[in-house]
Amino acid sequence: MVSVPGSSVRLTMLAFMAFMLAIVSARPAVARTTPQFTRRGLPQAPADDPFYQPPAGFENEDPGTILKQRNVSVAFLGLIPDPVEAYQLLYRTTAINGSAIATVTTIFKPASPKKDRFVSFHTAYDSSATICNPSYNYQLFAAQTDIISSAEQLLLQAYLLLGYIVASPDYEGPEAAFGPGRLEGMGVLDNMRAVSNFGSHLGLTSDNPMIVGAGYSGGAIATGWAAALQPSYAPELDIKGWVQGGTPANLTGTLVFIDNTLFSGFLPAAVVGLSMPSAYGAELTPIIEKILTDKGRKALEAAKTNCAVGDLISFPEMSLFSTDFQSLGTGLLEQPTVKKIMSENVLGVNKKETPTAPVFVYHATQDEVIPYSNATTMVNSWCANGANVKFTSYSNGGHATTEVIALPDAVSFVQAAFAGTTEKGCSQNTKLDSVLNPIALGVELEPILTKLIDVLAALGRGDSGVKQNLNVLKDVVTW
Numbered sequence: 001m002v003s004v005p006g007s008s009v010r011l012t013m014l015a016f017m018a019f020m021l022a023i024v025s026a027r028p029a030v031a032r033t034t035p036q037f038t039r040r041g042l043p044q045a046p047a048d049d050p051f052y053q054p055p056a057g058f059e060n061e062d063p064g065t066i067l068k069q070r071n072v073s074v075a076f077l078g079l080i081p082d083p084v085e086a087y088q089l090l091y092r093t094t095a096i097n098g099s100a101i102a103t104v105t106t107i108f109k110p111a112s113p114k115k116d117r118f119v120s121f122h123t124a125y126d127s128s129a130t131i132c133n134p135s136y137n138y139q140l141f142a143a144q145t146d147i148i149s150s151a152e153q154l155l156l157q158a159y160l161l162l163g164y165i166v167a168s169p170d171y172e173g174p175e176a177a178f179g180p181g182r183l184e185g186m187g188v189l190d191n192m193r194a195v196s197n198f199g200s201h202l203g204l205t206s207d208n209p210m211i212v213g214a215g216y217s218g219g220a221i222a223t224g225w226a227a228a229l230q231p232s233y234a235p236e237l238d239i240k241g242w243v244q245g246g247t248p249a250n251l252t253g254t255l256v257f258i259d260n261t262l263f264s265g266f267l268p269a270a271v272v273g274l275s276m277p278s279a280y281g282a283e284l285t286p287i288i289e290k291i292l293t294d295k296g297r298k299a300l301e302a303a304k305t306n307c308a309v310g311d312l313i314s315f316p317e318m319s320l321f322s323t324d325f326q327s328l329g330t331g332l333l334e335q336p337t338v339k340k341i342m343s344e345n346v347l348g349v350n351k352k353e354t355p356t357a358p359v360f361v362y363h364a365t366q367d368e369v370i371p372y373s374n375a376t377t378m379v380n381s382w383c384a385n386g387a388n389v390k391f392t393s394y395s396n397g398g399h400a401t402t403e404v405i406a407l408p409d410a411v412s413f414v415q416a417a418f419a420g421t422t423e424k425g426c427s428q429n430t431k432l433d434s435v436l437n438p439i440a441l442g443v444e445l446e447p448i449l450t451k452l453i454d455v456l457a458a459l460g461r462g463d464s465g466v467k468q469n470l471n472v473l474k475d476v477v478t479w
Contacts, residue, residue, distance in 0.1 A: 043139040043140070045130070046136055049136075051090060051104070052102075052104060052130075058092055059099070059100040062092070063094055063100075064234075065193075065197070066194050066197055067090045067102055068090040069089050069198070072086045072087065073086065078140065078141055078142045078143065078144050081140060082157075086106065086108055087107045087202075088104055089105050090102055090103070090104050092190065093190035095173070095277075096278065097282070101174055102174060103173045105169035105170065105191040105195065106138050107195060108166045108167075110160045110161070112163060113165045114164055116206050116209055117211065117212075117240075118166065118202075118209060119159045120167050120188060120191060120211060121159065122168070122219035122220075123156075123168055124149075124216055124217040124308075125137075125146050125218065126148065126218035126266060127178055127307045128172075128176050128269045128303055129304055130175070131307070132145050132146040132176065132307040147309050148309070152216075159214075165204075169191035171185075172187065173276075174278065175277065176276075177274070177278050179270040181222070181345050184225055185233075186233060188225075189229065190234075193237065196209055196211075208237070208238050210238050211238060212240050213241075214242070214243035214244070215245075219244075220245060221248050223244040223247075224244050224247050224378070226242070227239075227244070228348075230356070231355070231356045232353070240420070241357050241358045241414065241416075241422060244359065244360070244361055245361070246370045247361060247374075250374040252343075253371045253373070254369075254371060257371045259321060264315055264317060264318040268302065269303045271303070272303045287335060287337055288326075291328050292325075292327075295325060296324075302314055347381075354386065354387050357388075358422040358423075359387060359389045359390070360389075360392070360410065360413040361379055361390070362391070362406045362409065363376075364402040365394065365395050366395070366396075372393075376391075379391045379426070388422065388423070391426070392409060392429055392431060394430075396432055405433045
């Protein structure tokens, strides 16, 4: 979740665009490259773009098989070209029931990339509408439907500037199923397989390159579940580490935590996501249809077309447990099918679903969106089951701020994971940082990212003033 304080939205957006132009002009000092602009028309929405439709018989292919590929031009805010080579792959992955589905990953290749590794970056698009897919929003001249992906694309640049190829998948699958961790985790792992299969086109020198996965908030659902499922679902991948922050480790805990708050807009999107056919639709949809009120039905219909910011603006202080929304009221979570599905979306419960690669977990103690206690429970469970986990608690700031101020630690862990120098066992520490220190990012990144820090810190500053920030976001969306 990204909140934008301040009142002069237009000036902020213009300053932001000017800043992005500064990045593009300054970047060659670190990585010299020429943008690869494709000669295609304006990007089509995923629902209208034939590229997103898998070919006949794709169900017979192995997970991670590349079904289609194309060059694309990527840009900041859809307008300012990102000077990298970029590709998109349609690949085969797996639904909750084990059936075949297909989704897209976007690959960013910097000049002079490291040739034996890549980073898988899982942006928090937190929506159950395919128009919000990162693969669409990243493209040059795409309508910017998802502000979160656009903001997190700036964080992605840190890895590109260090010479890593970066892949960013539409891990929610072809229906944009927001919430079901197992589906998202498999989507991440099959993205890694697809990128590895594409390695010769990227100049990778290994058929099994080293990989680190990273994601925050909604992206940490995908990251955490990928880490948990990798030993059984994709054991052949050479995973060196995982970075996950603000992790919704327990969907029930998150639901209860944000119900009837300023962040309750995430709830209709999650209900829609969990009830998609590729998720738990066969079990859940009949129950939802039976218990929904007219108000509840309208909310879910809106969530099928809204991106995350639109949901937050539309449904603040809404209670999923209200009989205005559904007839079971507070008994919703005790309904047997609902209870079963929610219990399947708790990280750390099954010992066989314990990460075998090192994990860096970070979380704000005062996180106002994702319960800190659920993250600590996950970490304690993984540690008890033999995982290697570094857990950092941030005592200052909230959900949005922590993604920004933890960037140096996240980048450092990625570098250590690739080098094989992460610590064994489990450790915990607490930090009091409230602003991002540019020096901590290293001399190589400092000239460009110092200004990036200012912008991102401003976006995350004042997490407690969310109501004002949502009003400003509404102005941004309608501007």
